[in-house]
Amino acid sequence: MSTGLSSDRALEAPDQFLSPSILWGDELKASFKLSWPLVIAQLAQMSLYTTDVIMMGWLGPKSLAAGTLATTLMSPFLLFGIGLITAVAPMMAQAIGALDFKSVRRTTRQGFWAAVFIATILVALIWNAEFIFLILGQTSENASKAQGYIRFAVWSFFPAFLFLVLRCLLSSHGKTSVVLYITIAGIIVNALGNYALMFGNWGFPRLELLGAGISTTFVNTIMFVLILTYILMHRRYKRYAILVRFWKPDWSRFREIFRIGLPIGFTLTAETGLFTAAAILMGWLGTNELAAHAVALQCAALAFMVPLGISQAATIRVGLAYGKKNHDGIRKAGWVSIAMGTGFMIFTCLAFWFIPTTLVSFFLDPALPENKVTLGLAVSYLAVAALFQLVDGCQVVASGALRGLSDTKVPMFLAIFGYWVLGLPISYVGGFVLGGGGQGIWLGLAAGLAFVAVVSVIRFTLRDRFGLTNYKSI
Template sequence: MRATFALAWPLVVAQVAQNAINTTDVIMMGWLGPEALAAGTLASTFIMPFLVGGIGLVGAVAPLTAQARGARDIKAVRRFVRQGFWIGILTALVLVPLILQVRTIMGWLGQDPALAARAEEYTQIAAWMLFPGFAIVVLRSLLSTFDAARVILLVTLVGVAVNALGNYLLMFGNWGFPRLELRGAAIATILTNLAMFAALLSFVLTHRRLRRFHILMRFWKPDWQKFHQIFALGLPIGFTVLAEVSLFTAAALLMGRLGTDEVAAHAIALQCASLAFMVPLGVGMATTVRVGIAYGRNDRAGIGYAGWSGMTLGTGFMIVSCLAFLTLAPFIVRVFLDPTKPENLNALALAATFLIVAGIFQLADGVQVVAAHALRGISDAKVPMIVAIVGYWLVGLPVAYVLGLVVGWRGVGIWIGLACGLAFVAAILLARFAWRERLGLVKIVI
């Protein structure tokens, strides 16, 4: 428990800080006006599935380097990191041209042409952020594996400040810089990611424990065996993450059919749930590493200790957030909307109701994310991917649609559907980790 907590807490805070970078962008786009905020939000929403899918793919470096550490195979660590960079570059080369077609794709989706044109201003530049962004994921995986998560936290906090300063200078033309508005925000995003990548890479290349891996040695040399291992594990992880993200995107679209107040209330409740989710997500990342190390050294008992301690920590926090949402929902939502304005009262009431439902599914959300990460530590990703697709798209979304739009429970029905999808996935992944031995998931590695 102590080892998991020591590795997890910097990752948790780093995830919150990463979220703060996005929040800073939203706030400062709002200073440009509602049209700029809408266009920037549309652009960010468009980029997000490409980004999280690629992060899931490249994120396979974490369990594989952890397994290599457990097996004390220094050469394999270098090979996995090097090929992780390769996959990150190739993935960005595939995704960036797709992102650059944002105006055409938005036209197909029936979005306002003027809004799509402004969104294109942002995405034409921000799309290139994928190159340093995926490389950062590779370095974070290496640093987490070797207990250097505090460096990730420090660099991410610096990234928050760099991004805010870049926005201030380039979006609004302060201190003699040109006023570039949304283009300025995109440039600041790229500069922030480049700065974070440079800082992490410098640390890895100079730190006495990490420089021995020589991660850039013969960088140009292909290693198709490790490339295939990363790709085979990372592809289902990417689709798993996409399945969950797309469920919440679909829920937002369903809310859009109910009215403005429902959409606003949904956004408030989702922001609160997302913030709470950062804790089990960080714990899950730590659990992947600790399970992977135990798996690499063929420590069957250690796999269990690492997995169950991670789930205990993640679920323990979600019990606290569950109680907070159930008892303090009316007070929490007032942070987002002024309760003294009559036009906000309906949205506030809806948000408080949604947050109560979110409180109920906090436990399921915590279990599913940590269980999924524990299974990744033993290189089990294909079946969890199928479970996620079935749970989110064949259970969660249909229940949300039926209860919300057919039965007439409206927003509450949609959130109950989200809860059902998460509970389905949590139950199966928890059982799969518990039965890992009888299912033959624990094998001798490396």
């Protein structure tokens, strides 16, 4: 049965801007054109969770603290799965660069398999979250409320991971605007769902945190259905026939996704796990500190979405150049993306330093007396966050460039060392031994990010010496 892949010129000739450029200006133009929809889509994706946090704040500091525990516990598991599934992006980009479109189809199908497999495991691991929180020294009230949210929100892992596979497929072809539109639609649906289910509006029951969890799963399901429908109906992409013989195993490709993806998953988990550990430490300090940490972390996370989107474009740009065996294209794609990501974070550094009160006020009403302590703490944490903006942007984009070369294993070990051997101990010593409280904890986060940024840039710089550009068949 022919799929038409070999004769479809629309597939065999990707957009011109996807071909690795020769001039630096051309590379900047190509990287920016690919990056900006991904950046906005990342901001929109993050806005789904930011909307939850803002509305949790409307319920009060106790709900915000419990919701923060829930989201910070879910984040490492979620990002582990995202990291694993992200392996399909460099695999697809390298295949497109080599004009091997059958490999793109194989990777998409096995990406679905990997998404369902890893989501099943992660849901089982996180299901009894209350027990985990109690072991980590959290209050029984916060632990119970957090588990209630998680038991509904955790089902979003399935559609979220499946959505990511198809997002990588479109991004590898340079078609990212559709992802942006679908994600924006998701924000609207999520906000309406939260408003109805959290607060009992429009005749719905008032479910508070449980309502936020239900809305999270519902909106991710809608987003997956929309992107799947688009791909199945679009003339260019339906020729991949991604659902034909879906149940036929392709074990070599399945193993390849895990070979590349597991280190990415562990890398993202190491970083997010550091922030989760910081939230646990904040919980030891008190509810106000934990709520303030949630607000400051949301501000930092929103800023991080921009270089994260650029890093995804870097993976694709570098992967395309690698597939074409274009050494100069690899060099230019990597350095242009690193410059773009780091350059943006200069602006967020200045914002965190000069207008922290304005930013924090989006999450907590400064007119309410009960928010005064939390607001003050959040402002102090943003002052520390300003210090690590540049290194945070640098490390994520450099890591994305390395992934375009399928280099994931060594960066994983470097990240684990930086975040857990350096960052976490510094957080504990700064927060408790030296009495720095929340600011001391955040200084540890900055130290871990700085180390990973430096070693990642060095590794990309010395990519030839490390044998990362020894081209292999896709």
